[in-house]
Amino acid sequence: MSPHELDVDQFALTRRDNLTTLQSHILAGQAKHPDATGTFSWILSAISLSAKVISAKIRRARIDDVLGGIGNTNVQGEKQQKLDVIANETLMRCLGNREGVAIVASEENEEPLIIQRQSTRDGRYVVLFDPLDGSSNLDTCGGVGTIFSILRHDSLADTVEESVLQKGTRQLAAGYVLYGSSTVLVLTAGAGVSMFVLDPLIGAFLRVADDLKIPKSGKTYSTNEGNRRSFDPGYQRYLDWAQENGYSSRYAGAMVGDVHRLLLQGGVFLYPPTKKSPEGKLRLMYEANPMSMIVEQAGGKACAGKQRILEIQPKALHQRTSVVLGSPDEVAHVLEHL
Ligand code: P6P
Numbered sequence: 001m002s003p004h005e006l007d008v009d010q011f012a013l014t015r016r017d018n019l020t021t022l023q024s025h026i027l028a029g030q031a032k033h034p035d036a037t038g039t040f041s042w043i044l045s046a047i048s049l050s051a052k053v054i055s056a057k058i059r060r061a062r063i064d065d066v067l068g069g070i071g072n073t074n075v076q077g078e079k080q081q082k083l084d085v086i087a088n089e090t091l092m093r094c095l096g097n098r099e100g101v102a103i104v105a106s107e108e109n110e111e112p113l114i115i116q117r118q119s120t121r122d123g124r125y126v127v128l129f130d131p132l133d134g135s136s137n138l139d140t141c142g143g144v145g146t147i148f149s150i151l152r153h154d155s156l157a158d159t160v161e162e163s164v165l166q167k168g169t170r171q172l173a174a175g176y177v178l179y180g181s182s183t184v185l186v187l188t189a190g191a192g193v194s195m196f197v198l199d200p201l202i203g204a205f206l207r208v209a210d211d212l213k214i215p216k217s218g219k220t221y222s223t224n225e226g227n228r229r230s231f232d233p234g235y236q237r238y239l240d241w242a243q244e245n246g247y248s249s250r251y252a253g254a255m256v257g258d259v260h261r262l263l264l265q266g267g268v269f270l271y272p273p274t275k276k277s278p279e280g281k282l283r284l285m286y287e288a289n290p291m292s293m294i295v296e297q298a299g300g301k302a303c304a305g306k307q308r309i310l311e312i313q314p315k316a317l318h319q320r321t322s323v324v325l326g327s328p329d330e331v332a333h334v335l336e337h338l
Helices: 022-031 039-059 082-096 117-122 135-140 160-164 225-230 233-244 255-265 284-297 328-337
Strands: 069-073 079-081 101-106 125-133 144-152 171-179 183-188 193-199 204-209 220-222 268-271 301-304 323-326
Touching (some): 022 204, 039 082, 039 125, 039 144, 039 171, 039 183, 039 193, 039 204, 069 082, 079 082, 079 135, 082 101, 082 125, 125 135, 144 284, 171 284, 183 255, 183 284, 220 233, 220 255, 225 233, 233 328, 255 284, 255 323, 268 328, 284 301, 301 328
Parallel strands (some): 101 125, 220 268
Antiparallel strands (some): 069 079, 125 144, 171 183, 193 204, 301 323
16 A cells, blocks of 8 residues: 555544434435425424434433423323423424424324414425323433324315324324433334434434334333233233243333334334223324334334224324234234234
8 A cells, every 4th residue: 555545444433334414314315306395304304403402401301400290281181291391392493483384283282283374275294293202201310202293284174183183104204202321313204214313422313224124023022011900801811921931021111212122122012901091091193103104114013903003093183092013023922812
């Protein structure tokens, strides 16, 4: 090697692949659609900005004394945490000024919000989100997350609800942010699942996986066994079978943490109907649907009983559903027992 040639190896990054940020990933996706105006990209960028702000606030929550409840319950009848409100406001502020966001719908708001009336005529997108899923974990430094779903606004719809209440199969994109030991954003726009990690040193989400595939099987189930007695017998038979076959139980108490684990390691997450939540506890529009799109795009399955979750025709914004989702083989084992 002549003296002027650099030995690239000595300068090689620890990883061989290129450095791709979420921003460049989004723009590359946009470039595949020549008729794209960039509005969709701007929405994803707004969600990325929200995630960075929420992540920063969560990691300082105890220092800034913003943990704990605010003394009231939200539309779900759940104790509202201070950070629920902060996360909700952050998303509203980041999305509110983005052209093309016709409507936003949040777990924290009773009704969907028309963000830009002029765009509700020829508006482009509806964004739904659970701003801080699993927020009861905050006080004990457990994982929490943001879950989002993007639909095309139906400008011909007579009412806001009609435009929002679309089946999960009509989602244009879905994703979640897990605020855990690192801040991870997982996203699908219908052509596979990509994973990004927030590099706090540079404030950018760096892509660490593209076209993520869920393991076909995994001997881990995730459910709140405290509810076991009120599960239908089929679910109880499944739990007996799993325990007889050496399965592990893992339960984070936040859907985002449980789904992220099974997406990477395989397994199944179950929230069956219970006595307290006979329809199931998880919300269809902004928990089950986005998570089901991600899991299916990664090669997994997502069911409510025997029905495919994404095929459920929503009737109300905050309606709930039972959930069995994860590795295809593991979902099959559950359904065999129902
Ligand atoms: P339980 C959090 O409140 C949540 O909506 C999901 O993130 C989580 O999987 C589930 O509820 C936990 O419910 O009844 O086990 O506390």
